[in-house]
Amino acid sequence: xxxxxxxxxxxxxxxxxxxxxxxxxxxxxxxxxxxxxxxxxxxxxxxxxxxxxxxxxxxxxxxxxxxxxxxxxxxxxxxxxxxxxxxxxxxxxxxxxxxxxxxxxxxxxxxxxxxxxxxxxxxxxxxxxxxxxxxxxxxxxxxxxxxxxxxxxxxxxxxxxxxxxxxxxxxxxxxxxxxxxxxxxxxxxxxxxxxxxxxxxxxxxxxxxxxxxxxxxxxxxxxxxxxxxxxxxxxxxxxxxxxxxxxxxxxxxxxxxxxxxxxxxxxxxxxxxxxxxxxxxxxxxxxxxxxxxxxxxxxxxxxxxxxxxxxxxxxxxx
Amino acid sequence: xxxxxxxxxxxxxxxxxxxxxxxxxxxxxxxxxxxxxxxxxxxxxxxxxxxxxxxxxxxxxxxxxxxxxxxxxxxxxxxxxxxxxxxxxxxxxxxxxxxxxxxxxxxxxxxxxxxxxxxxxxxxxxxxxxxxxxxxxxxxxxxxxxxxxxxxxxxxxxxxxxxxxxxxxxxxxxxxxxxxxxxxxxxxxxxxxxxxxxxxxxxxxxxxxxxxxxxxxxxxxxxxxxxxxxxxxxxxxxxxxxxxxxxxxxxxxxxxxxxxxxxxxxxxxxxxxxxxxxxxxxxxxxxxxxxxxxxxxxxxxxxxxxxxxxxxxxxxxx
Numbered sequence: 001x002x003x004x005x006x007x008x009x010x011x012x013x014x015x016x017x018x019x020x021x022x023x024x025x026x027x028x029x030x031x032x033x034x035x036x037x038x039x040x041x042x043x044x045x046x047x048x049x050x051x052x053x054x055x056x057x058x059x060x061x062x063x064x065x066x067x068x069x070x071x072x073x074x075x076x077x078x079x080x081x082x083x084x085x086x087x088x089x090x091x092x093x094x095x096x097x098x099x100x101x102x103x104x105x106x107x108x109x110x111x112x113x114x115x116x117x118x119x120x121x122x123x124x125x126x127x128x129x130x131x132x133x134x135x136x137x138x139x140x141x142x143x144x145x146x147x148x149x150x151x152x153x154x155x156x157x158x159x160x161x162x163x164x165x166x167x168x169x170x171x172x173x174x175x176x177x178x179x180x181x182x183x184x185x186x187x188x189x190x191x192x193x194x195x196x197x198x199x200x201x202x203x204x205x206x207x208x209x210x211x212x213x214x215x216x217x218x219x220x221x222x223x224x225x226x227x228x229x230x231x232x233x234x235x236x237x238x239x240x241x242x243x244x245x246x247x248x249x250x251x252x253x254x255x256x257x258x259x260x261x262x263x264x265x266x267x268x269x270x271x272x273x274x275x276x277x278x279x280x281x282x283x284x285x286x287x288x289x290x291x292x293x294x295x296x297x298x299x300x301x302x303x304x305x306x307x308x309x310x311x312x313x314x315x316x317x318x
Numbered sequence: 319x320x321x322x323x324x325x326x327x328x329x330x331x332x333x334x335x336x337x338x339x340x341x342x343x344x345x346x347x348x349x350x351x352x353x354x355x356x357x358x359x360x361x362x363x364x365x366x367x368x369x370x371x372x373x374x375x376x377x378x379x380x381x382x383x384x385x386x387x388x389x390x391x392x393x394x395x396x397x398x399x400x401x402x403x404x405x406x407x408x409x410x411x412x413x414x415x416x417x418x419x420x421x422x423x424x425x426x427x428x429x430x431x432x433x434x435x436x437x438x439x440x441x442x443x444x445x446x447x448x449x450x451x452x453x454x455x456x457x458x459x460x461x462x463x464x465x466x467x468x469x470x471x472x473x474x475x476x477x478x479x480x481x482x483x484x485x486x487x488x489x490x491x492x493x494x495x496x497x498x499x500x501x502x503x504x505x506x507x508x509x510x511x512x513x514x515x516x517x518x519x520x521x522x523x524x525x526x527x528x529x530x531x532x533x534x535x536x537x538x539x540x541x542x543x544x545x546x547x548x549x550x551x552x553x554x555x556x557x558x559x560x561x562x563x564x565x566x567x568x569x570x571x572x573x574x575x576x577x578x579x580x581x582x583x584x585x586x587x588x589x590x591x592x593x594x595x596x597x598x599x600x601x602x603x604x605x606x607x608x609x610x611x612x613x614x615x616x617x618x619x620x621x622x623x624x625x626x627x628x629x630x631x632x633x634x635x636x
Contacts, residue, residue: 057430057585086429086585111404114374117449121437130480131435162448264582267375267404287579 045304049254050075058265071287073303076102079156088163096245098305100169107133117155141179151240169306171199195314226255229274256283363622365571368393376583380576389605391621394420397474406481416623418487425451441466459497487624489517494524495508514633544573547592574601
């Protein structure tokens with residue numbers, strides 16, 4: 001197993017939830033990882049990752065279409081959301097897809113809600129007066145009891161496995177678990193305990209402390225990007241293809257949010273054009289486009305999965 | 319206030335969840351109620367009632383369209399479902415609509431789920447291994463703890479009021495609360511406690527016992543009908559117009575299930591054509607049709623609401 005130091009890990013790169021791609025931190029010494037994953041030393045590896053599965057049928061349908069065609073290589077699931085069992089069924093129909101858990105402690109939409117998997121009496125610091133998750137990360141950061149967070153994250157992993165999903169990795173919806181050193185530690189420890197690689201954006205590296213338990217389950221992922229608030233709809237494809245120019249040898253991740261511009265998703269995302277139905281349908285359009293797929297080819301970018309990383313770090317599933 | 323006897327109440331008429339309309343039990347002595355509601359002695363009054371609001375955006379959109387146009391006169395809401403806050407918002411936009419609570423203890427769809435409003439640890443007899451409501455009424459009847467049912471029903475009423483809904487009545491999703499004398503008693507007592515008229519189908523009259531607390535909040539509703547499993551899609555409009563011929567002087571109720579035949583509702587109701595998306599879209603088509611509205615007129619049928627009954631029995635809202 002490799003030895004990952006904090007310094008080395010700091011090369012993981014994302015300006016999460018911001019418009020621009022962080023391309024300022026490039027790969028160094030990443031060759032060992034590419035080679036250990038079975039690729040050439042200088043291979044440009046990309047996890048092209050769809051977020052938010054489970055939140056709506058529209059998102060499930062679009063995301064599984066892209067997963068099955070290979071337009072994206074990986075995705076993660078919001079376990080507390082109403083459509084979890086549709087995800088479970090779709091994953092049964094196409095075994096082997098790379099599905100992680102998009103650990104969820106917020107319910108951000110105005111008129112469509114969910115709460116936690118745990119009994120609400122055991123996660124009361126995470127629920128509002130109406131019994132739903134809060135709609136923003138700040139209140140979770142300020143008021144979320146770390147042990148209640150730990151309990152809820154574990155409950156989400158346990159429920160996913162119970163309904164037949166074998167997750168390959170973890171990440172954090174809305175970056176909630178990257179908002180404080182305490183929540184971040186719970187997140188990383190939960191990954192370690194469950195033998196699941198965790199996604200860590202660059203901003204979170206500031207949350208590491210000297211005594212942080214950095215072990216083999218954290219490996220550097222670089223040049224990560226995603227569309228953010230205020231992205232220009234007119235230049236959607238150019239935005240993503242431009243992102244590909246910044247991909248360096250080693251493991252990279254780009255996050256997309258797939259969905260159809262239909263009645264359901266318009267209602268879910270009402271009053272919120274950013275991350276809305278049109279937005280998500282444009283992400284789908286890009287990853288399925290000839291132009292984007294050709295751009296990947298021309299740059300010799302290879303789509304890879306978290307399953308490969310999980311195999312490398314933990315020797316596969318439990 | 320009127321004195322309602324069991325014998326009198328038995329005239330309320332529905333064969334719930336069956337294909338055919340029960341028209342065998344007709345009104346007698348019902349004139350007093352019509353008159354007390356401010357209508358002529360022989361007036362044919364109809365509560366045309368849409369079920370299942372809150373379950374899906376598609377259902378909310380279709381149901382509020384029909385409520386706002388007057389195509390239906392009343393509806394009831396599934397409080398534990400993900401779209402409750404959309405219902406609350408829609409009801410704020412059009413004040414005065416006649417909205418009750420469709421008390422919900424089941425989550426019957428295969429790939430789209432919800433659980434209770436109460437902490438799951440306090441209603442464990444109502445939840446399956448995955449933490450969702452069971453998908454059928456039998457297990458609730460057999461295993462549901464009556465005091466947990468009482469707690470959950472109250473929690474649904476409290477949450478509805480908290481989010482700004484002033485319910486006018488109660489009924490029971492899938493008739494769960496009409497499956498045993500014990501559950502039925504909890505239901506009726508919950509209505510009385512909250513000063514909300516309760517809908518009681520004919521089958522439930524067998525659940526009354528001599529010591530049952532029948533008081534002023536139960537008044538006879540007759541000739542109730544709804545489309546059921548196996549209904550012939552080719553004769554949808556004829557089915558409903560035929561139902562109107564059976565409407566008698568007094569208060570009648572017809573239950574419809576409104577929705578659009580769209581991607582969301584098709585996915586919610588997957589593998590279940592009865593009560594499916596096409597089915598619900600046909601209910602919408604009928605109640606909005608010129609032919610149906612003309613049939614109501616020709617028969618001098620007057621659409622009325624539970625609000626009027628609530629006013630009569632309890633003097634209005636709390």
